[in-house]
Amino acid sequence: MNKLLGSACLAVACTTTGAWAQAAAPGEPVIAQYSIDTTVRLMSDRRSRGISDSYRRPAAELHVEAAHASGLVGVFELGTVSRHVYPESDGYNALIAGGYRWGNPDAWHFGVGLAHERFPGAHFEAPTAIEIVIDPATGMPALAPAGVRDFHFTTSYAVLEFGFGAIEARYLNVISRDFRGINTGMVCGTLxxxxxxxxSGLDCYARGDHGSRGSHLLDLDWQHAIDGRTWLLLHGGVQRVKHFSEANGWDWRAGIKHARWGLDWTLEAVGARMKTRELFVGFDGNGGSKRLDSTGVVFTIAKTF
Incomplete structure (x- = not known):
């Protein structure tokens, strides 16, 4: 989900081999009506907002972008995820996004759109409330779960992009009930x-049953060309989760990308600082666990077709 509307061409017309083209008089340049770019990535760790989706293990990703001369943009992304992060997952997630862009890619430019991501098979059961009952064996008060429901990680976003030259900013507002499974059952149950x-867990449940619709996500990216083959990459992000400040945090990324032999080679330091780190831990089912927000080095090889 690094770029929900992708990095497709912002210009009014993009020239791409194989694109449909306008009829042109002899000697005049042919202007393509649309471009389609497909990128395959292999990475040592797949991160989203600084949080590992792959249990800090290697992952793969397919990213397809389509941009029309009118400014319409479409994105499809398919990537591997870990069942230790997304319980019962089929091992991948899928993202589809669409929108409209306008402006000058070398000056001010803007974009609006919608994005939707799914994690097939992934779900968890959790109580939405805790009741105090009398234990029949002891006659003493005891805590008991109530309103147990099955939750999924499906999330939808409204997206606003804006930038100037090499600086890109992106604001996302969660319009689905939950933001990647963040709700009363997940947050309060974990605490x-x-x-x-x-x-803290009981206080959380006392706030009532809530989802995280209305959460705010903000990203800022800067790419600086060192020469024709090498770029410096910097990123900072903030998330503010509606009803659950426990899941608030920020993330960062700094690295370098180099193009050689028809491939993009990227090396980045990536990390996140979350308010409640217990919410960002993955369990392998054998007693092992990993913090998903730990700072780490991510190596990526990408090929664009």
Missing amino acids: LLQREDPT
Whole structure:
């Protein structure tokens, strides 16, 4: 989800081999009506907003972008994810996005659109409330789950892009009920189970049953050309999750990209600082776990067709 509307051409007309073209008089240049770019990536860790989707393990991604001369843009992305991060997942997620862009790619430019991502098979059960009941064996008060539901990670976004030259900014607003599974069951249940003191989990449940629709996500990217083959990459991001400040945080990325032998080679340091790190831990089912927001080095090889 690094670029939900992709990085397709912003110009009014893009020249691409194989694109449909306008009829041109003899000797005049042919202007393509649309461009389609397909990129395959292999990476040592697949990160989204600084959080590992692949349990800090190698992953692969297919990214397809289509841009029309009118300014319409479409994106399809398919990538591998870990079942240790997304329980019961089929091992991949899919993103589809569409929108409209306008402006000068070398000066001010803008974009608006919608994006939708799914994690096939991935789901978890969690209570939406906690009740105090009397334990029949002891006659003492005890906590019991209530309103147990099955939750999924499907998320939809409204997207606004704006930038100037090499600086790109992107604002996303979550319009689905949940943002990647963040809701009362996930947040409050995690706090209750993973902390020795249950107070924070009970306080969370006391706020009622909520989703995270209306969450705000902001990204800022800068790409600086060192020469014709090498670029410096910088990124910063912030997320503010509606109803659940426990999931708030920010992420960063800094690295270098080099083009050689028809491939893009990227080396980046990536990390995140989340308010409640218990929410960003993956479990392998054998007693092992990994923090998904840990700072790490990500190596990526990409080929664009």
